Amino acid sequence: MTRTGAGDRQRPPRVHPVLAAALLAAGCAATGTESTGWTVTVYYTAVxxxxxxxxxxxxxxxxxxxxxxxxxxxxxxxxxxxxxxxxxxxxxxxxxxxxxxxxxxxxxxTAARDTAGRPLRPWRSAAADDLAPGTRVRLTGCGQGAEQAVCDRLSAGEWTISDAFTPGLGGAKHVDLYVGEESGPDFTNDPMFTTLHGASLRTG
Structure with missing residues (x-):
């Protein structure tokens, strides 16, 4: 399967947890409302x-x-x-x-970690530039780029912003959802390794 946006997507590297805890103080306050126009990507732990x-x-x-x-x-x-x-x-x-x-x-x-040094939590940890740490995120609309089964699985997740992109590389209205360890060979061709465009999120 060819993943939507696969050719031009660049994975923003994350900041080392020991040096980057201060970055978690940055970001906008959660609005507690639904907004559209988000890019949603997923990240994972390689095996x-x-x-x-x-x-x-x-x-x-x-x-x-x-x-x-x-x-x-x-x-x-x-x-x-x-x-x-x-x-x-x-x-x-x-x-x-x-x-x-x-x-x-x-x-x-001894663990895959977020920027504050805490172990990443599958289907719970997420990264964003313009959402404050601790903001809860629910995917309410997948926009374009995912099969229905993938959309349903991601929409069922209860995510919290606890990770961060390297400053300047994540971008506005971009959230990255952690789905845990890769589940098989060639995981990046699995439908779960997706990019959603024009997605809707509820935050707060």
Missing amino acids: AELHHGPPQLVRGCPVLDCAHGSAELGSFPADFVAAVRSEGAGRIAVGKYLNWSSDTGFWLD
């Missing part, structure tokens, strides 16, 4: 065992509280490493994650 590209050595920080490390973190499938760069996190084993942010590079962790 190493679902990728089979050539091995790529990754260097970075062996712990969370570190920046621009150069330690050898291990070799992982190159397509998995690319997915971690795109989505921000990947599970390499039970309870072990390779995470990435644009301001600090790769690091090893």
Whole structure:
């Protein structure tokens, strides 16, 4: 399946949680009303065992509280490493994650995290530039770009803004919904990995 907008969509990298907690104070207050014209995307945690590209050595920080490390973190499938760069996190084993942010590079962790350092919650965590942290979000209309089953699943989610784009890259009226770990090989061709245009949200 060709995903709507797949050719021009760029995944905005997220800010490292240790350095970015202050960003969560930014944003507009929730309106408590429904608004239209939103772009809705989804993000996920990659899973190493679902990728089979050539091995790529990754260097970075062996712990969370570190920046621009150069330690050898291990070799992982190159397509998995690319997915971690795109989505921000990947599970390499039970309870072990390779995470990435644009301001600090790769690091090893025990969870996929939001910008405040809290574990991401599938079907609960979301990111936005112009909604305040803690704002509750419900998708009330999918606009264009999703199959009905996908629209129904996303509309059933109860999302809270707890994550953030790198400043300047998310954009106005753009919300990113976290759907958890990828569910199978080639997840980016799954209908769930969608982009909705002209969607409606209720916030507050």
